[in-house]
Amino acid sequence: MPLLQNHIAVVTGAASGIGRAIALGYGREGARLVLLDINEKGAAEAAQEIRSAGGEAESFALDVTRREDCIAVAKQVADKVGQVSILVNNAGINRRNAFTADPGAVLKDWQDIMATNLNGTFNVTHAFLEPLLASKGRIVNIGSIQSFVHVRTPNSPAYTTSKHGVLGFTRALAAELGKHGVRVNAIGPGLIETPLNASVRANDPGLVKIFIDHTPLGRAGKPEDIVGPAIFLASDLSSYVTGSIVMADGGYRSI
Ligand SMILES: NC(=O)c1ccc[n+]([C@@H]2O[C@H](COP(=O)([O-])OP(=O)(O)OC[C@H]3O[C@@H](n4cnc5c(N)ncnc54)[C@H](O)[C@@H]3O)[C@@H](O)[C@H]2O)c1
Numbered sequence: 001m002p003l004l005q006n007h008i009a010v011v012t013g014a015a016s017g018i019g020r021a022i023a024l025g026y027g028r029e030g031a032r033l034v035l036l037d038i039n040e041k042g043a044a045e046a047a048q049e050i051r052s053a054g055g056e057a058e059s060f061a062l063d064v065t066r067r068e069d070c071i072a073v074a075k076q077v078a079d080k081v082g083q084v085s086i087l088v089n090n091a092g093i094n095r096r097n098a099f100t101a102d103p104g105a106v107l108k109d110w111q112d113i114m115a116t117n118l119n120g121t122f123n124v125t126h127a128f129l130e131p132l133l134a135s136k137g138r139i140v141n142i143g144s145i146q147s148f149v150h151v152r153t154p155n156s157p158a159y160t161t162s163k164h165g166v167l168g169f170t171r172a173l174a175a176e177l178g179k180h181g182v183r184v185n186a187i188g189p190g191l192i193e194t195p196l197n198a199s200v201r202a203n204d205p206g207l208v209k210i211f212i213d214h215t216p217l218g219r220a221g222k223p224e225d226i227v228g229p230a231i232f233l234a235s236d237l238s239s240y241v242t243g244s245i246v247m248a249d250g251g252y253r254s255i
Contacts, residue, residue: 002030003235006095008078010034012064012124015042017194018142021223022088022230023047027055029231031086034060034077036124038091049230064120065093067127074127079217084128085135086142089121089166090142094196099157110158121169140233141170143186145249152210167245174243183242185233190249192221193228216251 009026013019014035020042023033026049035050037043038049040061050057058081062073077084095114121141125132132139145153146160147167157183167186174184191211193201201208201220210219232238247253 002028003231003237004086004136005030007234008030008034008077008082009086009088009234010036010084010128011088011090012036012062012120012125014059015039017196018189018192018223019088019090020046021227023057023146024050024053024226025224025231027053027057029235030098031234032081033057033153034081034084036062036064036073036091038063055100062124063156064124065115067119070123072128074131077128078131083135084131085123085137086140087128087132088136088140088230088234089124091120091124092117092162092196093144094156096154096159096200097155098146098154099109101140106158109156113158113162114165117159118165118169123164125169125173128138131184132182133177133180136230136236137183137189138238139170139173139182139184141166141184143167143188143245145188145190145247145253147188147245149181149254152214154207156208167246169246171243181231183238184240185241185243186245187226187229187233188245188247188249188253189226190215190221190247190252192223192226194223211252213250214252214255216255219250221248221250 009031015037043059047057047059144163146163170186
């Protein structure tokens with residue numbers, strides 16, 4: 001039997017990269033998908049791909065930084081699709097300005113990255129809290145190796161802080177919601193080849209080399225490398241796992 005049968009799964013940032021791969025993977029495991037993304041067209045295409053493969057999927061346009069819109073979409077999903085039992089908070093952005101860069105750029109990075117990666121995770125989780133409680137649901141947040149600090153892999157303080165926040169939020173919610181039967185975990189991807197870092201990979205081979213040289217598996221990851229951990233954390237395979245971060249980083253953080 002498919003691992004996610006009878007589940008309704010929301011994936012944010014599902015138009016592209018890791019979120020899209022997770023949504024497709026959940027579809028293969030029998031979940032009914034709700035794809036949310038600020039990129040309405042990309043989310044609709046991903047939903048169509050799931051349906052073409054025999055799955056069930058709907059998409060909705062959503063900017064996760066807009067709290068009221070998150071609440072409105074959660075209501076629409078409840079009315080049109082049903083009770084959500086899995087939430088993947090994946091929507092995220094990254095920029096790599098150092099704290100000592102142009103002050104205007106640093107401030108904008110901070111505001112945009114916090115609004116999306118951290119407040120967006122709060123907004124969507126809060127909006128879907130009722131069905132997640134009612135279904136004894138599972139929340140999967142997307143952290144990073146930047147949920148921990150690394151001097152080898154320079155990143156913006158805003159991104160690193162936001163991903164620490166995602167891990168802190170994961171642990172805090174796991175502690176509070178466990179008694180309701182809701183499990184909350186995170187995934188920590190390493191360098192995964194997606195549009196998020198396409199320009200860095202094209203223009204800064206030195207940075208990519210720093211990552212790969214420190215990765216025991218000796219390669220960058222693909223979005224598909226995150227799908228197995230995401231299925232594990234959403235399914236009964238992980239029935240006694242909560243408050244954890246599963247690193248899917250080719251071993252980066254272990255050495
Ligand atoms: N690619 C990596 O190396 C890597 C590593 C660690 C963590 N991550 C995390 O994985 C997640 C997915 O990243 P990705 O690499 O697949 O990037 P991506 O750019 O391919 O996909 C991100 C998706 O999020 C959507 N999005 C951005 N802002 C949004 C908003 N305000 N509201 C709704 N949707 C929004 C985008 O439209 C896009 O579809 C992010 O949280 C990222 O921080 C990525």
